[in-house]
Amino acid sequence: MSPSLLELVRTRPVLLDGGLGTELMARGLEPGVPPELWNVERPEAVREIHAAYFEAGSDAVSTNSFGATPLKLAAHGLEARAFELNRAAARLAREAAPPGRFVAGSMGPTGKFLKPQGPAAGEDLVAAFAEQARGLAEGGVDVFLIETQYDLREALAALRGVRTVSPLPVFVTMTFNVFPRGYFTIMGNPAAQVAAELEKAGAAAVGANCTLTTEQMAGCVAAMRAATTLPVIAQANAGQPAVGADGAVRYAQSTEDYVRFVPDLIRAGAGFVGGCCGTTPATIRAMARAIGKEDQA
């Protein structure tokens, strides 16, 4: 039997995938259309993107379900289709996965603030994430990837939600800003505390994604590494988006610049590395070279 994702990360750095939304837009996804709708309306486009990441060297890809909690889908009147859209998301990634590669079920934030900052109650979030996880599990994911979280309370609610429907491993990444005192989420959760509390709550891997560049993220990885025994995940942005003279959108960090700092991420203790906003299959291919994956293949 081939090793699981958690067994694999004990033997070498494991490569995840990069941006998905930008790839969908490149294939014609219009602004205002929820990307998850393409799991049923344009399945071939979604499958093609997953296949491109696997081809570039990703050991695991994340499903097209980042915004597919019923709470988030409600903005498009699609809340009743959460199970269906998540199941379809998982199936498409599964279909694209060669033998021995993996599928992570992507679960992004609900966009609702918990009380007292916002209207949401903890149990509402748990229920929303549970419904999403039910669809992803049914579609055949290997692990769950709760990602881009900014409130530790919501990340913990997501973890609880998954646990009500599935025993599969749960990975959690949160998004941090860098301050003179260290790395914090917008809610003020420090990176070390996030790593420790998520481990205590039963996560199988923890990490950072989005917002920071590869250069900025190494320090964040080190802070989490020191606070947990779990594998650490790093999925950085390729800088911030900027609009060029031709009106096209580009991310500030070039592929060369992005990949240059990937070995630093691994030295800082990251076991799982991949991309986030502004990264493409080309980025992942360059990362595969940078971490020496080609030599092992």
Add this chain to the structure above:
Amino acid sequence: MIATEIYPQMTEAIVAGDQDAARRLAEDAVRAGLDLVQVIEQGYVPGLQKVGELWEQGEYFLPELISSAEAMKGAMTVLEPALNRQAARAVMGGRVVIGTVEGDIHDIGKNLVASMLQAGGFEVFDLGADVKMERFIDKAEEVGARMICLSALLTTTMMNQRRLIGLLRDRGLRDKYKVLVGGAPATRKWAEEIGADGFAENAVAAVKLAKALSGRG
């Protein structure tokens, strides 16, 4: 009651995000017949400024910012009815129309800016998320606003910030409004390129900018 004693308490109530204290002190000030313009400017506003500094230094985060904005709003609901109209104009910032642009449903940042603007004395008309660009202008015309704030969180939808400026020009209204842009992909350079009047990196900076543009900076 001595103003010099109550002002620092007001400042502290805002810094601590203590809405009950902020309201109670405002009620005390109204009862004691204090100059309410001074109460706002020397008691409460320094609190908001301090909160902004703590946020910029990475000492305060979003929960503290929201609590402080709520405390300020609490004080203003007590003070506003007691201010005479002329005095109100001196300390209040005028009307602002705000929303997240067409095609974009992200509203966390926009809500925060709306909340902070309101705390900063502006009368805020929040149109929500995924707002048709024409509606920003119609609403501003309807309520007599002087400022339109546009949030966009996607590299695709930020193009609508540019489109609004064009729509204002087409209707001969460009000079009537200050247009402020914000959101993750927006930058100062972007604001300049599309001919907006200003860009703010975060909610605290947005209030500073709005005050400066309305001559209260």
